Amino acid sequence: MRAQRRGSRPPFASLCSCSRNLPRVVLGAKTTRNSWSFAADVTVTPCLFDTRSTEVTHALEEEEGNLPYVLLTDPPSSVPTSHPSRLTTERPNFTTDTILESQAISMASNECTSTLSSPVEGSPAKPPVTPSSILEETFGHSPATSQMAPASDSLKGPGTSLISISDSPPWVSTLPSSTFGCPDSGKDFPTVLTFKGVTVTLENNSIWKQFCECGTEMILTKQGRRMFPYCRYRLSGLDPDRMYSLVLSIVPSGQYRYRWNTSKWEAHGPAEHQSQGLIRAFPHHYSPCLGSEWMSCLVSFYKLKLTNYFQDQEGHMILHSMHRYIPRLHIIPVLDGEAPTPDKPVVMGPESITFTFPQTEFMAVTTYQNFRITQLKINHNPFAKGFREDGNNPRLNRILPLPVKMETQTEVLKLAEPSEQQEEVMDLR
DNA sequence: TCATCTCTCACATTTGAATCGA
DNA sequence: ATCGATTCAAATGTGAGAGATG
Numbered sequence: 094m095r096a097q098r099r100g101s102r103p104p105f106a107s108l109c110s111c112s113r114n115l116p117r118v119v120l121g122a123k124t125t126r127n128s129w130s131f132a133a134d135v136t137v138t139p140c141l142f143d144t145r146s147t148e149v150t151h152a153l154e155e156e157e158g159n160l161p162y163v164l165l166t167d168p169p170s171s172v173p174t175s176h177p178s179r180l181t182t183e184r185p186n187f188t189t190d191t192i193l194e195s196q197a198i199s200m201a202s203n204e205c206t207s208t209l210s211s212p213v214e215g216s217p218a219k220p221p222v223t224p225s226s227i228l229e230e231t232f233g234h235s236p237a238t239s240q241m242a243p244a245s246d247s248l249k250g251p252g253t254s255l256i257s258i259s260d261s262p263p264w265v266s267t268l269p270s271s272t273f274g275c276p277d278s279g280k281d282f283p284t285v286l287t288f289k290g291v292t293v294t295l296e297n298n299s300i301w302k303q304f305c306e307c308g309t310e311m312i313l314t315k316q317g318r319r320m321f322p323y324c325r326y327r328l329s330g331l332d333p334d335r336m337y338s339l340v341l342s343i344v345p346s347g348q349y350r351y352r353w354n355t356s357k358w359e360a361h362g363p364a365e366h367q368s369q370g371l372i373r374a375f376p377h378h379y380s381p382c383l384g385s386e387w388m389s390c391l392v393s394f395y396k397l398k399l400t401n402y403f404q405d406q407e408g409h410m411i412l413h414s415m416h417r418y419i420p421r422l423h424i425i426p427v428l429d430g431e432a433p434t435p436d437k438p439v440v441m442g443p444e445s446i447t448f449t450f451p452q453t454e455f456m457a458v459t460t461y462q463n464f465r466i467t468q469l470k471i472n473h474n475p476f477a478k479g480f481r482e483d484g485n486n487p488r489l490n491r492i493l494p495l496p497v498k499m500e501t502q503t504e505v506l507k508l509a510e511p512s513e514q515q516e517e518v519m520d521l522r
Numbered sequence: 523t524c525a526t527c528t529c530t531c532a533c534a535t536t537t538g539a540a541t542c543g544a
Numbered sequence: 545a546t547c548g549a550t551t552c553a554a555a556t557g558t559g560a561g562a563g564a565t566g
Contacts, residue, residue, distance in 0.1 A: 459529050
């Protein structure tokens with residue numbers, strides 16, 4: 094399903110269910126009274142979203158066989174500011190990890206001072222560092238993903254109200270394929286983005302920046318592999334009394350398939366299936382929450398897993414290997430009046446906004462291509478601690494010619510400052 | 523046919539939560 | 545109720561080998 098935007102009519106998204114126990118998000122726009130164009134559809138965790146009308150349900154059932162997963166509706170003329178009673182029975186544990194997360198914050202926050210103007214709106218604001226706790230899982234998690242159209246097609250366009258703050262940042266969109274990896278590390282990436290009074294901080298920007306400089310790679314496996322680093326945000330400027338759903342989508346950021354050639358990525362043919370569009374989205378496991386709750390915690394999408402298994406039913410993000418992607422955070426106000434159920438969607442209307450941090454772009458791979466990325470992962474990821482041997486990992490020695498090894502290890506040691514390692518270790522807790 | 527590229531799987535290791543007993 | 549030891553599931557990258565591709 095490819096997005097087709099017409100006129101100035103804004104796009105909206107609905108989050109709803111399908112018949113395979115995996116509900117979906119649909120990003121689309123109403124083009125005429127009875128016609129919709131779809132930017133994307135995504136499988137999402139059930140019971141997380143408020144719902145609206147069922148206007149085009151039947152049309153989509155016909156299209157998709159027995160998959161009544163699409164529910165789209167007109168946008169509300171206004172979004173109520175009051176909030177319904179709690180929509181879930183379990184709540185985040187806001188106390189368990191306060192200390193560890195606060196420590197991580199205090200270190201990470203040092204990286205948040207380079208507030209740059211976003212393409213949409215500059216923001217000098219730096220969110221106050223307040224005691225926080227990471228959002229720990231207490232909900233039953235049901236996995237989620239799905240197919241969507243390419244972001245370049247679906248989430249841009251005149252009149253759109255689905256705003257991508259950094260939809261086409263020049264330092265990303267204009268990067269030649271061979272320069273993927275942000276070698277121009279002297280160019281700062283925005284750590285804080287602000288739009289419509291909502292400020293989003295990429296809390297673990299320092300680690301992202303290190304990976305970006307080498308060209309971030311993320312492993313895809315059939316059973317799903319977590320991202321490292323993962324996306325961790327701090328939010329401010331939300332209405333404290335309003336319910337919001339946070340959804341992370343991962344959209345293609347290039348039109349090509351790539352290959353690793355000795356020391357750099359090169360375009361190698363057109364992207365696979367991008368004409369049909371494949372975007373994934375992953376709702377945060379605590380969605381929906383009050384704005385006050387989102388703002389009091391770090392929002393970490395550490396549960397997100399990446400896979401290249403297209404029959405995946407576990408709800409992982411399905412990506413193409415050797416393709417470039419970039420995560421995007423969607424902040425979706427939840428409408429009042431109706432409790433969320435798996436068969437009803439929440440409207441992603443004019444007040445929904447999307448934030449994209451260009452430094453989080455990555456290459457999806459099944460095997461690491463860039464040795465520097467491997468070393469960064471080993472040095473930063475606690476689960477890979479077994480491969481750390483102070484630069485004397487015999488396995489790495491085996492696969493590396495000596496001169497290269499000496500050089501890269503020096504670089505890696507330089508990149509992996511102790512404080513950064515410590516930050517990321519604590520980040521995982 | 524062959525070389526290269528890409529992917530899959532078993533493996534060793536670490537982490538952290540859960541469990542159990544003192 | 546607390547603490548330490550143990551167990552186990554889930555996480556990591558490695559490397560061999562299979563399959564796909566040109």
